Amino acid sequence: MLSLDEAQKRAENLVEAARKAGADAADAIYVCNASTNVSVRLGVLEDVERSEGEEIGLRVFLGQRSATVSGSDMNPASLATLVERCIAMAEQAPQDAYAGLAPQDRLLTRKPAALDLCDKGEPDPAALKLRALEAEDSARAVPGVTNSEGGGASSGRSQIALATSHGFAGSYGATSHSTYASVLAGEGAGMQRDYASHTVRHIVDLDAAETIGNKAGQRAVARLNPNKIESGPMPVIFDPRVGSSLIGHLVGAMVGPAIARRSSFLLDHLGEAIFDSGVTIIDDPLMLRGLRSRPFDGEGLPTQRRALIDAGVLTGWLLDSASARQLGLDPTGHASRGTGGAPGAGPSNMHMEPGDATPGDLMADVKRGLYVTDLIGMGVNGVTGDYSRGASGFLIENGGVVGAVAEITIAGNLIEMFRNLVPANDLVFRYATNVPTIRIDGMMVAGG
Numbered sequence: 001m002l003s004l005d006e007a008q009k010r011a012e013n014l015v016e017a018a019r020k021a022g023a024d025a026a027d028a029i030y031v032c033n034a035s036t037n038v039s040v041r042l043g044v045l046e047d048v049e050r051s052e053g054e055e056i057g058l059r060v061f062l063g064q065r066s067a068t069v070s071g072s073d074m075n076p077a078s079l080a081t082l083v084e085r086c087i088a089m090a091e092q093a094p095q096d097a098y099a100g101l102a103p104q105d106r107l108l109t110r111k112p113a114a115l116d117l118c119d120k121g122e123p124d125p126a127a128l129k130l131r132a133l134e135a136e137d138s139a140r141a142v143p144g145v146t147n148s149e150g151g152g153a154s155s156g157r158s159q160i161a162l163a164t165s166h167g168f169a170g171s172y173g174a175t176s177h178s179t180y181a182s183v184l185a186g187e188g189a190g191m192q193r194d195y196a197s198h199t200v201r202h203i204v205d206l207d208a209a210e211t212i213g214n215k216a217g218q219r220a221v222a223r224l225n226p227n228k229i230e231s232g233p234m235p236v237i238f239d240p241r242v243g244s245s246l247i248g249h250l251v252g253a254m255v256g257p258a259i260a261r262r263s264s265f266l267l268d269h270l271g272e273a274i275f276d277s278g279v280t281i282i283d284d285p286l287m288l289r290g291l292r293s294r295p296f297d298g299e300g301l302p303t304q305r306r307a308l309i310d311a312g313v314l315t316g317w318l319l320d321s322a323s324a325r326q327l328g329l330d331p332t333g334h335a336s337r338g339t340g341g342a343p344g345a346g347p348s349n350m351h352m353e354p355g356d357a358t359p360g361d362l363m364a365d366v367k368r369g370l371y372v373t374d375l376i377g378m379g380v381n382g383v384t385g386d387y388s389r390g391a392s393g394f395l396i397e398n399g400g401v402v403g404a405v406a407e408i409t410i411a412g413n414l415i416e417m418f419r420n421l422v423p424a425n426d427l428v429f430r431y432a433t434n435v436p437t438i439r440i441d442g443m444m445v446a447g448g
Helices: 004-020 076-092 125-140 209-222 240-252 256-260 321-327 359-364 414-419
Strands: 025-041 044-062 065-071 145-164 169-185 192-200 232-238 281-283 306-310 350-352 368-376 386-397 400-413 421-423 438-446
Touching: 004 025, 004 044, 004 076, 004 145, 004 169, 025 125, 044 076, 044 125, 065 076, 125 145, 125 169, 125 209, 145 209, 169 209, 192 209, 232 240, 232 359, 240 306, 240 350, 240 368, 240 414, 240 438, 256 321, 368 400, 386 414, 400 414, 414 421, 414 438
Parallel strands: 232 368
Antiparallel strands: 025 044, 025 145, 044 065, 145 169, 169 192, 232 438, 281 306, 281 350, 368 386, 386 400, 400 438, 421 438
């Protein structure tokens, strides 16, 4: 794997070659990923996989025409051909009034923030195997667990470098460590499956394998013997594991390209209170050891912590440069990209600030409701906000959980759901998007 300096130089050299070949402007992104994955099943090693690959993407501009080409062959002759191909494609591309690099006066010029994304050590395959076995053994030891889909452990390292022809060059690296287990409980047609996993930047932050496995086993057993429920409106409480998906739907309606296409259910709500005043949602790309932390965005702009929802109010959009130009606004440092294609826009580490009530408080006055622990399908209309997803979890009666439920559908409209959303006080930072337990009243629940 290249050093960060070498990775950055490779991107800079490709941009320089594009300029010499006639491009008016250009940028290049280099990405290298290396990972080791070990999987086991029923106490036996199933697979050990080691992968390492590098890829580079070049985007060139000829006036307002642009093209992007990517490749994985870093031979100088192959890179020269890549430049030629990209220039030729740009010559045939249509005019785009919004195409171009990020505004030069907004580029990151200071030293990138140190976000502590890289672990020093890397576990060997034997250590990964041991961790995978411990996770699966712990899950299988839970009474009621009858079979296993396997356990696994992995470690990885990535390097990212970006260079532009108008003055930006930067790079950063990151590591990851993860453990998972997935098991089944019960017999025959009554079998239920569940899992647990954890991913971190530094191995010292990783949950013990036994803890992860035990959680997977307990979750699977808790789902046994699901009940049927009657359809109707009722309060729905979302476990933090699945509640984060609601924030994903929110962000999908906030990204610049959706706003520019006028294909977002939030289009006419900028500056309005779309949540209760007790709800604040933060995007924080500078979080230390964050799973989506980054010192600069996909166009070389600085990143910063920002409240996307501030005391219930929608504060703005997530904009890359192209969508910002189309909307007559400034880019917000949310450009995201791979090596192929132009940048889009997306969030970094996100979380919903906790409320004042405990999860028990949220449930206490529920006569009949639903506690959702799993969601199925993607029945969400980003234009209208209509929401309908398969779900499973537990029935709530008179303030307490009384049994598992499965094969149900929950439905509503995201605007109404957001207005009725109440967060609990149990926020834990565990994923890239984190929320506390969430209650939403008035959702339609259809029984299986």
